[in-house]
Amino acid sequence: KNEVEQSPQNLTAQEGEFITINCSYSVGISALHWLQQHPGGGIVSLFMLSSGKKKHGRLIATINIQEKHSSLHITASHPRDSAVYICAVQTSGSRLTFGEGTQLTVNP
């Protein structure tokens, strides 16, 4: 079993839909990261959180440390949100362990 599990692996939505991507982990962590990888391959950090909830524009990330679970929500989804979303947990020091990613496609 991987230390970081994401679901779903693939997600197709219509523009405007509310989207949720889930991440579960099995190890103790100091922080959890959500990353976005564009179709061209570039990786951007969306959130880094160790408790509670963070919001940036239409993106919201939550984490429940007791349940070892995090969610990434996208409100009013748009085709430009189409990308791979990757959950990563920060364990010892600055080491990151990555989930396999969720391929999101938002259709107009």
Place this chain on the structure above:
Amino acid sequence: DAGVIQSPRHEVTEMGQEVTLRCKPISGHDYLFWYRQTMMRGLELLIYFNNNVPIDDSGMPEDRFSAKMPNASFSTLKIQPSEPRDSAVYFCASSQVRDSQYNEQFFGPGTRLTVL
């Protein structure tokens, strides 16, 4: 700031050749990371440095891989000799610690390596 800079962006080489990938982190960042991404294994941490010192190299696949950070503004990842299974996208990232808190990592555009 220009962000994290990697070179080359693409590298095609033949098996057995030496390959050197280069990275310039964001100025002022004290952490530098090297990652590898493949279809089979996804993103993996190879090694990371703090203040130019290697901290965790447990992800380096084998002795053919080596990484150095001679100063705060430059790092190299070298593969010698290269093998077809080393074909992947190699990312460099940097971050900084402020007020004893880790912060987000900024990724470079990656180097796509193909070993024939």
